[in-house]
Amino acid sequence: MTLIDAIGGPQGDLLGLSRLLGGALAEDRGEARRKLIARFQNPGLLRESLRRLRGAGYRAVLTLGEGRLFEALGRHPASDLPVPLPVVPNLQGFMREAVEFGMLGAGLRRAWRVGPLALAGLSLRGVGRLPALARREFPAMVQSFIELELADFIRYDPPVVFLQAQMTDLALAFNNPRILEAFFAAVRARTGGAAGLLTANFGALGAALKSWGLETEAVIAPFNAAGEQMRPDREQCLHAAKACEFPIWADRLGRPDPPDAADRSVMDQGGLAGAVREDQGLWLGP
Amino acid sequence: MTTAEGRKLRSGFAVAGLGKMGIMHAAMLSVVPGARVSALVDQDLKLCEQVRSMGVQAPQFSDLEACLDEVRPEGVWIATPQFTHRALLEACLTRGVPVFCEKPLAHTLAEARSMAEAARRHPQTPVAVGYMLAHNPLFSRAAELTGGGVLGDVKSFKASCRLSQVFSPKKGWTFTRDRAGGGVLINSGCHLLFVLTMLFGRPRGVFVRGRGVHNEVEDTLTAILDYPSGLWGSVDVTWSVPGYELQTHDVEIIGTAGTLEVGNQGLRLWLHHKSAEHPAGWSEWRRGAQEPRAAFSLSPDYCGDEFFLEDQDFVEAVRGARAPKVGVEQGLLVQEMLDAMYRSMAGGQYVELAGEGAS
Numbered sequence: 035m036t037l038i039d040a041i042g043g044p045q046g047d048l049l050g051l052s053r054l055l056g057g058a059l060a061e062d063r064g065e066a067r068r069k070l071i072a073r074f075q076n077p078g079l080l081r082e083s084l085r086r087l088r089g090a091g092y093r094a095v096l097t098l099g100e101g102r103l104f105e106a107l108g109r110h111p112a113s114d115l116p117v118p119l120p121v122v123p124n125l126q127g128f129m130r131e132a133v134e135f136g137m138l139g140a141g142l143r144r145a146w147r148v149g150p151l152a153l154a155g156l157s158l159r160g161v162g163r164l165p166a167l168a169r170r171e172f173p174a175m176v177q178s179f180i181e182l183e184l185a186d187f188i189r190y191d192p193p194v195v196f197l198q199a200q201m202t203d204l205a206l207a208f209n210n211p212r213i214l215e216a217f218f219a220a221v222r223a224r225t226g227g228a229a230g231l232l233t234a235n236f237g238a239l240g241a242a243l244k245s246w247g248l249e250t251e252a253v254i255a256p257f258n259a260a261g262e263q264m265r266p267d268r269e270q271c272l273h274a275a276k277a278c279e280f281p282i283w284a285d286r287l288g289r290p291d292p293p294d295a296a297d298r299s300v301m302d303q304g305g306l307a308g309a310v311r312e313d314q315g316l317w318l319g320p
Numbered sequence: 321m322t323t324a325e326g327r328k329l330r331s332g333f334a335v336a337g338l339g340k341m342g343i344m345h346a347a348m349l350s351v352v353p354g355a356r357v358s359a360l361v362d363q364d365l366k367l368c369e370q371v372r373s374m375g376v377q378a379p380q381f382s383d384l385e386a387c388l389d390e391v392r393p394e395g396v397w398i399a400t401p402q403f404t405h406r407a408l409l410e411a412c413l414t415r416g417v418p419v420f421c422e423k424p425l426a427h428t429l430a431e432a433r434s435m436a437e438a439a440r441r442h443p444q445t446p447v448a449v450g451y452m453l454a455h456n457p458l459f460s461r462a463a464e465l466t467g468g469g470v471l472g473d474v475k476s477f478k479a480s481c482r483l484s485q486v487f488s489p490k491k492g493w494t495f496t497r498d499r500a501g502g503g504v505l506i507n508s509g510c511h512l513l514f515v516l517t518m519l520f521g522r523p524r525g526v527f528v529r530g531r532g533v534h535n536e537v538e539d540t541l542t543a544i545l546d547y548p549s550g551l552w553g554s555v556d557v558t559w560s561v562p563g564y565e566l567q568t569h570d571v572e573i574i575g576t577a578g579t580l581e582v583g584n585q586g587l588r589l590w591l592h593h594k595s596a597e598h599p600a601g602w603s604e605w606r607r608g609a610q611e612p613r614a615a616f617s618l619s620p621d622y623c624g625d626e627f628f629l630e631d632q633d634f635v636e637a638v639r640g641a642r643a644p645k646v647g648v649e650q651g652l653l654v655q656e657m658l659d660a661m662y663r664s665m666a667g668g669q670y671v672e673l674a675g676e677g678a679s
Contacts, residue, residue, distance in 0.1 A: 053621070071563060126565060170366055171373040203618050207347040208375025234620040256620070262608030263620045287608070287620060 037228055037252060038281050038307045040193050041119065043092035045298075046283075046308025049084075051097040052121050053288040053312055067290060070314045077105035081115070086319055088116045096196065096254070096310055098124040099186050111190050120187045121196045121232065122180045122217075159223060176201065177216035184224040194252055195221045199232040199285075206238050211246035218248070228252060232285065234263060237270045240278065250280055257284035257306055259296035268300070275304035284309040292316060321394055321639075323416025323445070332358025333635070334393040336384050336408060337400030338367040341422055341450075344618060345397045346376055348631040351616040355635045359391040385411050393417065395446075395638045397631075402506075403427045403499045406435050413442045420634045420644075422450040424510045425651040427501030429659035429674075432652050439648040446637040448644035449651035451514040452626035453569060453584075455633065457610040462571070462582040463518045470595055471575025477520070477553030479571040481512040485559040488534050495535050503537030505530065506658050509557035512569045513657045514650070516545070516555070519571065522653060524548050525672040528664040533560045543661055566622040584623065 038046060054074055074080045080102060084095065095116040097103055107115060159181070166174035184195065197217045205213035214231070221229040230252030233239050243250060257275070261268030263285075275282055284301050286293065292313045293301070301309065321329050335346045335357055342362070349355045360368045360380045368380035381387040384396070388411060395418040398408050405426050412419045426432040439447045453459050466474055486504070493499040494507055516523075523545040530541025540558035570583040578591035587605040594600045607625075614632075617624030630645070637644040656673050664671040 068563065169373075170370040172370055173373065199620070200618055203616075204347060204374065207350045207616065207618065209350070210375030213374070234617045234624065238616070260609050262606070263617065265613075265617060266615050 036281075037194060041094035041117070042308055043094070043116075044090065046306075047092070048119065048283055048308060048310050049087055049092045049095035049116055049316075050286070050310035050312040051095055051103065054317065055098055055100045055103060066314045066318065070317055073318075075102065077102045080106040081108075083317055083319065084115050087316070088114055092116050092311075094119050094193070096121060098126070099183050100124070104186060107190065109189070117192060118187060118190050119192055119194055119196060120184060121198050122183045122220075123176070123198055123201065124183060125198060125200060173210075173212040173216040176213055177220045180217060180220040181224050184220065188224060192225060192227050194228040194230050195225060196230045196232050196252070196254060199234050202231045202233045202239070203235050206233070206235055206242050209242070211242075211248055214243075214246070214248055214250075230254065230280075234285075235265045236282075237264075237266045237274055240274045252281050252283070253278070254283045254285050254310060256287055257282070257297075257301055257304060257309075258286070258289075259294070259300050263287055272300070272304045275306065278305075281307040283307055286310055286312055288312055290314050327392070327416050329392050329394045329417065330358065332356050332378075332391070332393055333395045333397065334359035334361055334384075334387055334391060335397045335399065336361040336387075337398060337404075337422075338362040338364075338371050339399065342397070342399035343371060343374070344627055345399055345420075345631060346371060346374075347618055348616075348628050349397075349635075350376070352628065352632045352635050353615075354639075355631075358393050359387045361387050384408055388412065388415050388417060395420065395634065398422060401493050401499065402501060403431075403493070406431045406438075409435050409447070410438050413438050413445055413447070416442065416445055418446040418448075418634075418638045420448045420450065420631070421648075421651070423514075423651070423654075424501070424506055424658065425449055425648065425655050427499060427506070429655050432655035436648050436652045444641070446634070446642070446644050447648045448630070448634045448637065449646050449648060450630060451511060451646045451650065451654070452623055452630045453511055453515050454518065454646045454650075455612075455626040455629035456584065456607065456623070457612065458582055458584075458587040458605060458607055459515050459518055461605065461610075462573075462580060462587055465580060465589060466519055466573060466575075470577065470589070470591070470598065471573060471580055472577030474520075474549075474551055474573055474575045476551065477516075477571055477573045478556075479512055479516060479553060479569075480556040481509045481558075481567065481569050482556075482561055482564040483508055483559040483567040484562050484564045486534055486539050487560060490535055495537055497537055500537065501658070502662055503530075503532065503535060504539055504557050504559045505541055505661060508559055508567060509541075509555075510654055510658060511567070512555065512557065512571075513654050514646075515569055515571060516553075517650065517653050517657075519573070520547055520551060520553075522547075523657065523673060525670055526657070526660045526664050527670045528661045529668075530665045538665065541661075541665065543664075545657075 096119045163174045218229050228251035231250045232254045236255035256263035264271040293309045335342050346357050349357050357376050357378045361384050362368050396412050398421045409419050528543040530538035533539040539560045543555040546552040573580045581588045585607045589603045614625040614628030633645050660671045660673045
């Protein structure tokens with residue numbers, strides 16, 4: 035079974051919760067969006083929406099590791115809910131807690147959440163990285179942080195884990211494959227799933243991966259008819275997408291509306307697997 | 321390249337201050353065509369090491385003056401806390417090195433004036449200030465529409481800056497009046513004040529009520545600004561409300577011919593009657609569809625284009641020996657507004673702007 039078969043819903047689409055849980059409202063701060071974000075403060079109502087959308091054929095939901103999500107999903111995988119596809123690390127959540135509790139406090143809270151047994155396992159596996167961590171080496175910190183976050187997701191057996199876009203793009207900007215290698219190592223160490231990348235700079239990704247000798251198993255990047263946030267431009271992104279062997283999903287950038295025919299046409303031209311759906315009509319339902 | 325004083329500078333830029341914004345600028349400098357980071361500066365050398373482990377191949381310094389003398393960079397990004405800006409800027413300017421200074425210019429008006437004086441003494445050396453919304457074409461278009469008379473006589477406006485960040489007492493320099501200069505207004509709201517200078521120029525005076533909700537410095541405030549033309553408007557700034565994970569800057573302008581709403585991501589114009597260029601009713605523009613766009617973005621949800629464009633602008637200003645898009649005079653005007661607003665907040669009275677900044 036291919037990854038697309040395993041996680042693709044209607045028209046190959048994935049559900050997206052990252053911006054809805056994180057509260058990053060993108061361009062739309064209208065009443066419906068506020069209502070949706072307020073609704074998802076309640077894990078019970080979030081679970082209700084997830085169950086309804088699984089019933090409509092959506093198999094997977096792209097999401098940050100937030101406490102409300104885990105409450106909504108319950109302690110064990112449920113066949114009537116979509117499988118979570120983690121986006122790691124949850125920088126936004128970490129920074130939010132860091133403002134409240136300080137960097138150390140935020141780190142300790144993360145550690146506390148995963149529980150003593152999982153923490154002990156992580157510590158044993160991380161012993162080899164201690165010197166690098168003591169030197170605050172960024173790739174080692176990324177790997178440890180991601181392993182810590184994945185501890186919350188393991189019980190749901192995610193088929194693919196995605197690296198948060200800022201991390202992917204930091205690696206691209208600094209031409210540093212070690213950041214991606216750290217992510218791939220963390221995913222290998224903690225899950226049996228594939229490793230995918232989110233990026234806002236898709237046009238630069240393919241050449242960088244090739245020059246670094248690295249391969250990803252999936253990508254999520256902006257694709258739309260208007261070419262918004264498609265870097266360096268729409269044509270180059272479509273050209274690069276056609277040459278890819280891994281599946282690509284379109285990041286809708288928090289747009290409140292579903293992909294229209296023009297967007298779908300662009301996705302077809304690039305051979306995309308589908309879109310990540312965060313539109314409020316879908317999530318709020320009839 | 322050679323400075324006005326005949327000093328030779330080497331290709332490459334230094335980044336001083338390696339917090340969140342310093343890392344952002346280092347990343348942008350790595351992707352702006354033709355630019356590169358040639359030195360990292362922070363009092364905490366472990367931070368330098370950390371940024372080097374991200375992939376920046378550059379020497380590290382705990383002292384900017386040593387970096388300036390040894391590396392002789394063609395420009396410096398100052399991304400340290402605002403109470404350190406003046407000394408660092410002066411160290412650069414006395415050596416003829418161009419400076420990009422993060423916002424706000426300083427923590428007090430006196431320091432900002434001293435910096436402006438220093439910049440005026442070195443007119444050939446570009447100094448930029450990090451008000452990145454100047455590079456958002458929606459705010460520029462809003463300024464053109466407003467200034468061009470599309471709204472008729474502009475009568476009033478309502479502006480807000482919102483962020484979900486402070487919900488309990490906080491520690492650190494950001495929350496101390498003596499080092500930050502204030503709270504949410506100077507740390508976050510200064511971007512909104514810059515936008516207001518783009519739209520309406522220099523206000524005559526301000527009346528402000530603000531208070532700490534959780535801290536000694538103000539966490540929330542409401543202000544009335546008035547202008548020599550008779551225009552007035554309200555400003556609300558807070559970092560203590562939920563639902564705004566990313567900072568927003570919104571302005572609604574009311575004129576005799578229509579209204580205009582502009583924010584980071586969208587611009588809407590509503591006209592009673594069609595004009596030469598715009599229909600009656602609503603016209604809308606979205607940020608993602610507007611030029612200029614950045615060749616690379618590190619944060620598409622929040623000003624990713626603007627961070628790239630402001631850094632590209634400064635690199636081009638340095639190499640083309642031209643003024644950057646946002647210079648020290650605009651930075652000083654914002655500082656004069658901040659100063660008047662804090663004086664009004666402290667005294668509970670209407671306060672006129674003191675000063676000399678760009679109008």
